[in-house]
Amino acid sequence: MNASASDRLAACISLSDLSALAQENIEHTAWDYYRSGAWDETTLARNESAWRELLIHARGMVDVSQRTSATTLLGRAISCPLLSAPTAMQKMAHRDGELATARACCAARVPMCLSSLSTTSLEEVRAATTEPLWMQIYISKDRGFTRALVQRAESAGIEAFAVTADTPVWGVRERDMRNGFRVPDGMHIVNLERAGEPTGHAGVGIGGALSWTIDASLTWKDVELLAASTTRPILVKGLCRPDDVAAAFDSGAQGVWISNHGGRQLDGAPATADVLAKCALAARGRGCTIVDGGVRRGIDVLRALALGADAVAVGRPILWGLGAGGEQGATRALEILRSEFDLAMALAGVRSVEEIRALGADLVRAR
Numbered sequence: 319m320n321a322s323a324s325d326r327l328a329a330c331i332s333l334s335d336l337s338a339l340a341q342e343n344i345e346h347t348a349w350d351y352y353r354s355g356a357w358d359e360t361t362l363a364r365n366e367s368a369w370r371e372l373l374i375h376a377r378g379m380v381d382v383s384q385r386t387s388a389t390t391l392l393g394r395a396i397s398c399p400l401l402s403a404p405t406a407m408q409k410m411a412h413r414d415g416e417l418a419t420a421r422a423c424c425a426a427r428v429p430m431c432l433s434s435l436s437t438t439s440l441e442e443v444r445a446a447t448t449e450p451l452w453m454q455i456y457i458s459k460d461r462g463f464t465r466a467l468v469q470r471a472e473s474a475g476i477e478a479f480a481v482t483a484d485t486p487v488w489g490v491r492e493r494d495m496r497n498g499f500r501v502p503d504g505m506h507i508v509n510l511e512r513a514g515e516p517t518g519h520a521g522v523g524i525g526g527a528l529s530w531t532i533d534a535s536l537t538w539k540d541v542e543l544l545a546a547s548t549t550r551p552i553l554v555k556g557l558c559r560p561d562d563v564a565a566a567f568d569s570g571a572q573g574v575w576i577s578n579h580g581g582r583q584l585d586g587a588p589a590t591a592d593v594l595a596k597c598a599l600a601a602r603g604r605g606c607t608i609v610d611g612g613v614r615r616g617i618d619v620l621r622a623l624a625l626g627a628d629a630v631a632v633g634r635p636i637l638w639g640l641g642a643g644g645e646q647g648a649t650r651a652l653e654i655l656r657s658e659f660d661l662a663m664a665l666a667g668v669r670s671v672e673e674i675r676a677l678g679a680d681l682v683r684a685r
């Protein structure tokens with residue numbers, strides 16, 4: 319990175335600054351692919367605004383001179399309750415793509431969840447971080463392929479699988495349709511290549527040749543089968559209802575991931591902030607709860623923990639970091655969130671993740 323690029327990155331003090339810088343650097347159809355939500359993008363917008371409706375009732379005169387954001391997730395110690403959500407095709411944001419994200423997560427000591435639709439092989443990404451590396455899985459129509467992918471990932475040292483539940487079919491992102499969005503030349507969805515079927519120009523975002531990778535007939539039975547086929551923990555990603563949270567644990571999951579796919583699937587779905595408290599209650603005592611969607615500030619992380627999440631994932635903010643400056647940009651995105659979260663804890667009169675979770679609605683509620 320040259321001096322002026324690194325100065326511009328250093329001048330980014332918020333995620334929204336990173337987003338503006340990334341937009342300058344990312345080709346416009348890729349930018350639209352990253353930013354877009356489904357149909358009218360109402361869920362996309364509400365994901366962000368719903369966090370802001372939650373008010374933080376700070377405690378006064380608490381000694382917050384010693385505080386920590388450290389916590390554990392699936393038995394591993396992490397520096398703060400953050401992780402990188404799986405997002406497809408990170409090489410469109412920066413040539414180092416998923417490797418840059420893995421290195422940034424490693425430096426920040428937080429987990430990364432690799433997308434099935436990554437442009438870097440899972441083995442290369444595994445080699446780039448010593449911190450927890452999870453992989454997102456679409457249970458494909460070709461169940462044998464999915465079983466083999468999970469085994470391959472397990473042998474490579476992937477520590478947990480997030481099974482995506484909110485893609486029975488691809489959501490409709492009209493920007494991609496208007497742009498005729500395609501996987502850029504020279505890029506491949508490397509982990510999903512079947513013999514003799516290259517995935518370049520596959521038409522991700524509008525279905526295309528990758529339509530076999532998802533399956534509209536999936537049920538909880540498929541989650542059960544997947545959970546039984548691996549020794550690694552399974553999380554079910556893309557849930558927004560307490561009864562589905564219960565069903566996920568009944569099916570053998572060790573965690574749930576409250577998400578609406580960043581507003582990219584069902585437009586009109588509630589924001590994750592709207593449903594998190596009830597879902598986390600249904601998960602209590604059964605396993606961990608991750609949430610994502612519209613988290614843009616450290617205060618949103620605090621809000622999510624008070625509503626019952628164990629950790630918070632971010633999707634687009636990492637892409638913005640990558641676009642703004644590769645590994646250093648992704649590191650900056652995580653650092654902005656971590657330091658904002660630390661300050662939010664101090665200002666709210668709390669000293670640890672456990673304390674925020676114990677205070678719950680006493681600390682964060684709608685009024």
Ligand SMILES: Cc1cc2nc3c(=O)[nH]c(=O)nc-3n(C[C@H](O)[C@H](O)[C@H](O)COP(=O)(O)O)c2cc1C
Nearest residue numbers: 352403404405406433482579580611612632633634
């Ligand atoms: C460009 C993009 C690609 C994504 N690709 C995947 C994917 O391959 N698998 C998946 O389960 N979720 C995917 N997601 C959803 C994210 O994992 C996450 O749920 C969402 O981005 C969180 O919202 P946020 O971007 O507001 O943080 C994607 C999201 C974006 C923005």
